Amino acid sequence: MTGESPQFLRTTHLPTRIAEQFTQQIQSGGLKAGDRLPTELAMSKNFGVSRTVIREAIARLRNEGMIETRQGVGAFVIDRPARHIRLEDGGLSAEDFRGLFQLRVPLEIEAAGLAAQNHTAEHLQQMDQALLRMETAGDGANDGIIADLDFHRTIALATGNDYFVQFLGAISDRVLKTILLSREKIRLDTLISMVNREHSALRNAIASGDPLKARQAMRAHMVGSTERVELKLDFYR
Structure with missing residues (x-):
């Protein structure tokens, strides 16, 4: 990397x-x-x-x-507040990937917990639509990548806290690169099956309304994400 x-x-x-x-x-x-x-x-x-x-x-x-x-x-x-966060584009070295996940892991885990508490039926519907698009994405179908980003953005929206939307949106292009890298390393149908299994578990955990369960499901997804790009990262309970 x-x-x-x-x-x-x-x-x-x-x-x-x-x-x-x-x-x-x-x-x-x-x-x-x-x-x-x-x-x-x-x-x-x-x-x-x-x-x-x-x-x-x-x-x-x-x-x-x-x-x-x-x-x-x-x-x-759309009308955005002046505090909107934006990062300059650039390449990602191995250390950049590590830094990205060190930021992303706690943000995504906390977002999942808040989403379990604050989600609406519309948020769940949007997650289901994203899951369906990811499941039907064949070889070379870039909509599966966009659907993956949409799934995580919906979780951020479901927190009810605009800061999560802004911070996770600011790193979305970096997250895109991790998805692309995992597609280079793992056969696509195998990768889609692995990710969709984690996403489905995460969606159901959020739907249950149990913050702890949702946080655990997101943590499992983040562990899987780091392993798929061959990144060794310490996870603390």
Whole structure:
């Protein structure tokens, strides 16, 4: 994990660059709350990339809390507080991955506990939709990656605490890289089965309303995530 393959860079670089362009427009006031982004087709032609790349860029903007998507309508800029957190893009060395998980583990575990207490039926429905998309994602289907990010973002939303949404959104592009790296190391159908089993257990634990059970399920998922990218990390009870 000391470097990135050319494919790894190609997979992450274009969506990041496109998302950053829209972020700059939003932060400068060129795009205001309520403004609708161009259609996927229009953006695909404008940037000269596939619609899959555009969907990943939109997913990043959504995870960062910049936009919201309305099914069948489009993507719209939403009003965000000035304190919104954003990290500069960059490569991830082995030590960067370790630092990422040292931050992510306690955040995600606490988020799961709060989500068990504060979730709504709509949050559970959104988790179920994300799980279904991950289960049906075949070889090369990037929607499975986006669905994975959406699943975790829904948990953050279910906490009822916007700081979790902001912090986890800020590292979403790094989390994306860990998902891509695990896909390089593990056969895809095996990986999907492992992750969906952990996600299903996590969803059910949150639905049970038991914070301790939800925290344990998230901890198990984080352990699995670190093992899949061959990262040795100490977990403390």
